[in-house]
Amino acid sequence: MSTHLLLRAATVAALFSPYSTGLAAALQEVKPLVAAEVFGERFQRLESMAMGEWWNVKPNPRRTMSLDVPRDEVVAFALYTHDRGTLKLTAQLFPLYPDEEREVRLEFRSGAGEWELAATEKVIDLGWSAHFRLDGWDSTRDVEYRVRHGNEASFEGTVRRDPIDQDVLVVGHLSCNSSRTPGPRPTMLENLKRVDPDLLFFAGDQSYHHTEHTYGWLEFGVQFREILKDRPVITIPDDHDIGQSNLWGESGKQATDEQGPSGGYFFPAAYVNMVERCQTWHLPDAYDPAPIERGIGVYFTNLKVGGVDFAILEDRKFKSGPEGKIPKMGPRPDHINDPKYDRASVDLPELALLGDRQIRFLHEWGQDWSGAHMKCVLSQTAFCGAVHLHGSPENRLLADLDSNAWPQAGRNAALREIRRARAPHLCGDQHLAVVVKHGIDAFGDGPYAFTSPAIVNTIYGRWWWPQDEQPGPNPVEGSPLPWTGDYLDGLGNRISMMAYANPSDRTDEKQRADGFGVVRFDKKAQSVTVECWPRFADMSQGDAAQFPGWPITFACADNDGREPTGYLPVPEFVRQRSSAVVQVIEEERGEILYTVRMRGEGAHLPVYGKGPYTIRAGADRPDEIEVEGVQAKPVGDD
Structure with a gap:
């Protein structure tokens, strides 16, 4: 394979456009993308495995997948959604050599069985993706598609029809795909195929390869492409995807370090936009597309599938960072361990959680029921602190400001909007599966929420473990779990614990509480059933067991738990x-x-x-x- 330096590359300025396929049109045959030129000298280590002369990069023992694949396999996977007559599809490629063409083709199989060209798009070298938008999409029928590159490479799947006639819509719910266990996820993949979800939701941390998102994103896609290819998929990036340990985005300001508590994004806007373009371009257009500081894009929006309307939030993007804004009451600015601290001292009126733009979006989304029989809210993390032990069983933490439990006023404002639509909430991030019923002004007056387990729970274990080891008031009748009922989290937020899946032995992959969620929306019964499955459950057997305490079923009306007068x-x-x-x-x-x-x-x-x-x-x-x-x-x- 020739390694001459003819490679299509965009100007550095154009790279700051987060989603536009017009970026690809600006590419010229100049030279390979060089990290120092795209991201600046300070960040020249970014994307070292997928930029420049990537084919000469020395193997890394922590990264076992080769990006130099056979050339008939360079189309790695595809993601799509369709809603309101528009199909949006992202084709993800492995890195291309300098002398390979920078176009991919989208084809559909006709009724006569022939492949017909629908569109051609340029490959964006930064992230190696291409993006297709087709308006006037007919959502009433299944359509086979394939994405092609050159004469050999092809990736095939099916654009599913909208299952509007089904009484029950099935959603696969996953998050936190640890890179410390690389390679295939065969049991989980087979189980997901048996569930056959109508929609997949990945809540964040698809990659933990902080400075090498393209590598990590390709690794994720290869692991799950056999289930991704045939159904709509929602992927939203969280902190690790954009290269930070935690993220308080503060509308795009420059963070001082990768730990994040000062607020803002540490890596350049070009890197953040690349991540969001690869993971979210295929979602419906943003509700309010105006970029934030430094030209970082936004993607919060909604997607309707089968008569269920999903609001997709960015709960990190506008949130205030704690450092310098509130008193330090623990070993880190975002951790509180002082049991006597004044809760009001950390709930200041100037602090943001979702921000005004997303609250306005939720408010308007909740009043528009076009094409919807039920509603649901999706985000990265939980609106409570449903965790006591962090990282290890010895590390008890009173309050973690990384969750949406803080700031409390922002949390309550978000939950009121969610309650107005009688919507449940699905999220990830916490590495601990829980179902809670939120309380705003009283226990149980808010919506239900399900935090999915980690796909692979090796990065940071967490446990629900009340210090007095006692159930709360109003425990779940008949639950096999000892600590259910009403509790205050470390920030004083009311939660009713319905179920949790603590890891019992994090040295044993079958006892780490790895797993995935399944959520069934029954439009006819107006109810939601939440399932939580261990990663290695054998769902081919009729007696396969979920985590103790699941499944849980609740009525949509119960997402508003206020007592009527x-x-x-x-x-x-x-x-x-x-x-x-x-x-x-x-x-x-x-x-x-x-x-x-x-x-x-x-x-x-x-x-x-x-x-x-x-x-x-x-x-x-x-x-x-x-x-x-x-x-x-x-x-x-x-």
Whole structure:
């Protein structure tokens, strides 16, 4: 293979564009991409395995996969979603040699069985990806696709039709793919194939190769491509994906180090944008696409699959860093170990969690039910501190500010928006599988949340282990787990622990609590069932066991756990329709209590105060009728 230096490369300025395929159009045959020129001299170690003369890079014993693959295998994998008539597909390639063409082709199999060219796109050398967008997509049928490079390389899969007619939508829920256990994930892959999810959600830390994202992303894709290729996939990067131990993004400011507590992103915008382009370009267009500081892009958006509407958040991007903003009360700026600390001292009004833009997105998303029968929120990490022991069984930590438990006001604001849509929350990051029911003003008044187990739990173990080793009030009846019930986390947030999967022996891969989640959305029953499976469970056997305490089923209505004080009369408009969207507003404060799609028969409208209330309703949004000054019938009043 020739190694001459004819290679398409973009100008350094163009590399700061996070998603645009117009970047590829600017490429010129100049020279190989050089890290020092793209990222600056300070960061010239970035992407050393996939940039420059990558074929001459010496083997690294920690990285066992070769990027120099046979040339008929250079198309590594593909990711796609389709929604609202638009198909977006990312083709991920292994690095290309200087004399190889920089185009890939997307083809679909016709009804006659012939492959037909649909589009051609340029390869972006920084990250080795290509991106296809097709508008006017017909989501009612399965379509076979293949991505081709040159005359030999090809990757094939199926764009699935939207399963809108299914009563139950099945989601595979995964996170935290430890690089310390490289190589295939055969048992997990076979189990996922048996589950056959309609949608896959990877909540973050697909790669732990901090300075070598392209290598780590390719490793992840090769491990899971046989399940990725045939269904829509949501992948969102977390801190390790963009090269940091923790991330408090502070709207894109420059961080002082890779540990992150000062706030901001440590590595250059070009690197962050490359990561986000490879992992998120295939998602629907961002709700509010304006970039943040230093030209770093955003991707928060929503995706509808099978009548379930998923809000996709970036819970790290706008969050304040703790260092210098709150008192230090532990060995690190983000750890609190002082049991007598003043909780109000860390919950300051100027601190951000999701930020105004994402709160506005959630607020508007919750009121638009077009094409949706249920809603769900996805993000990187949990809105609570459902962990006591960190890293080792000897290391007890009162509060970890890396989670969305902090700042508390931001946490509660986010949960109120999630509750308004009666949506559950799915996330990863914590390396410990838990199901909690959040409390905002009282225990149990908020939504349910499921944190998935780590795919491979070798990086940083965690345990739920109350210091007094006692159940909380209102423990789960019949649970095999000893410590369920109502608790305050280390920041004073109310949580009701429903189930947890502690590792029993982290030296044994079958006892580390590795695994994955499955979430079943039953549109007909308006319920959600959460499953949690050990990595090595033999799901080919009918008696395969989930982690103790699972499965858990709850009604969508229970994502709002407030105790009703009364009920409003249901307008005739709603009773005459099978699934109207109804919104209830408390008039005194102008607060939306909830916006939900309801069934006309048996519909009821709970309220939580004296009123009066405004009722709005419509087919997909509450925009067709409005009734003001409605009084509730108190609970117990016949």
